[in-house]
Amino acid sequence: MHQNGFILWFTGLSGAGKSTLATYLAPKLKERGCKVEILDGDEVRENLSKGLGFSKEDRDTNIRRIGYVAYLLARNGCVSITAAFSPYREIRDECRKIAQAPFIEIFVDAPLDVVEARDTKGLYKKARAGIIKQFTGISDPYEPPHKAEIVVKTGDESIEESAGKILKYLSAKTLIR
Amino acid sequence: MHQNGFILWFTGLSGAGKSTLATYLAPKLKERGCKVEILDGDEVRENLSKGLGFSKEDRDTNIRRIGYVAYLLARNGCVSITAAFSPYREIRDECRKIAQAPFIEIFVDAPLDVVEARDTKGLYKKARAGIIKQFTGISDPYEPPHKAEIVVKTGDESIEESAGKILKYLSAKTLIR
Numbered sequence: 580m581h582q583n584g585f586i587l588w589f590t591g592l593s594g595a596g597k598s599t600l601a602t603y604l605a606p607k608l609k610e611r612g613c614k615v616e617i618l619d620g621d622e623v624r625e626n627l628s629k630g631l632g633f634s635k636e637d638r639d640t641n642i643r644r645i646g647y648v649a650y651l652l653a654r655n656g657c658v659s660i661t662a663a664f665s666p667y668r669e670i671r672d673e674c675r676k677i678a679q680a681p682f683i684e685i686f687v688d689a690p691l692d693v694v695e696a697r698d699t700k701g702l703y704k705k706a707r708a709g710i711i712k713q714f715t716g717i718s719d720p721y722e723p724p725h726k727a728e729i730v731v732k733t734g735d736e737s738i739e740e741s742a743g744k745i746l747k748y749l750s751a752k753t754l755i756r
Numbered sequence: 757m758h759q760n761g762f763i764l765w766f767t768g769l770s771g772a773g774k775s776t777l778a779t780y781l782a783p784k785l786k787e788r789g790c791k792v793e794i795l796d797g798d799e800v801r802e803n804l805s806k807g808l809g810f811s812k813e814d815r816d817t818n819i820r821r822i823g824y825v826a827y828l829l830a831r832n833g834c835v836s837i838t839a840a841f842s843p844y845r846e847i848r849d850e851c852r853k854i855a856q857a858p859f860i861e862i863f864v865d866a867p868l869d870v871v872e873a874r875d876t877k878g879l880y881k882k883a884r885a886g887i888i889k890q891f892t893g894i895s896d897p898y899e900p901p902h903k904a905e906i907v908v909k910t911g912d913e914s915i916e917e918s919a920g921k922i923l924k925y926l927s928a929k930t931l932i933r
Binding site: 627640654 | 824
């Protein structure tokens with residue numbers, strides 16, 4: 580049974596594949612004996628941050644809470660996977676500092692034109708039309724990480740390739756078997 | 757290594773001994789191989805509920821968040837100990853429902869006159885003087901549980917006796933060895 584917790588912190592634009600990758604990876608980590616918890620945007624907002632909006636301050640508060648819960652889980656031996664937006668570099672770095680456990684930032688690097696062309700949920704169209712305000716990448720900033728532990732290019736790679744990169748990294752760091 | 761998580765939900769008046777008991781129990785559970793996380797009032801408020809006040813609605817929101825985090829930890833094999841106020845029965849019962857893990861409510865039953873006479877932090881004096889508003893038991897309601905799994909009488913029992921009751925219950929339910 581795996582006992583050492585760590586945090587996989589996905590960051591990237593909407594539609595880049597953060598949640599998809601998180602959901603794909605979770606059972607692979609469980610197969611290797613890890614306890615895994617996915618802290619995803621909507622569920623966490625509902626349970627920890629109801630009432631908060633999308634101003635910078637509110638987004639920061641939401642991300643700090645996710646960081647706190649990710650840290651509690653990781654220090655109890657769980658793999659915390661976060662797939663919320665976390666558009667601001669400074670707050671991600673703050674979460675890294677409090678983590679007290681390996682913090683692996685994964686930049687899900689799909690260019691805006693690619694995710695906008697996909698637009699699986701029709702959100703970019705609504706954001707361009709001004710129906711959704713403060714939309715990350717369109718009307719709200721996204722700050723990519725300077726030094727992510729892992730970069731996956733979901734515009735070019737298959738999900739298997741991206742997940743493979745992550746598992747390879749975790750093995751090399753002896754975080755998983 | 758202990759793997760089955762559960763929730764120890766302490767409830768009782770300010771000064772009844774919730775945090776003291778939680779802090780006393782945690783190392784005893786760790787000795788038995790449990791992962792243990794104490795979710796106490798102030799730290800949780802700071803990290804999950806900054807900005808919330810002490811109205812019924814805000815208290816409920818705070819307790820729901822604690823319940824959610826306790827549930828996440830417990831389902832990953834951790835013993836979650838909560839020692840926040842949780843004055844309202846309905847919200848405690850709601851937390852019990854979402855728990856998906858054994859939920860052991862522990863009523864730390866010390867009468868108001870006892871905790872007020874102790875007044876270790878001087879809070880009751882301030883509450884009586886009206887300096888602290890909405891103080892549980894004085895100017896804000898406290899609803900004791902109808903059917904707590906465990907009742908400890910910290911007015912009459914030593915901390916060893918109260919903790920002993922709890923450990924005995926957990927052993928009998930085979931939640932600990």
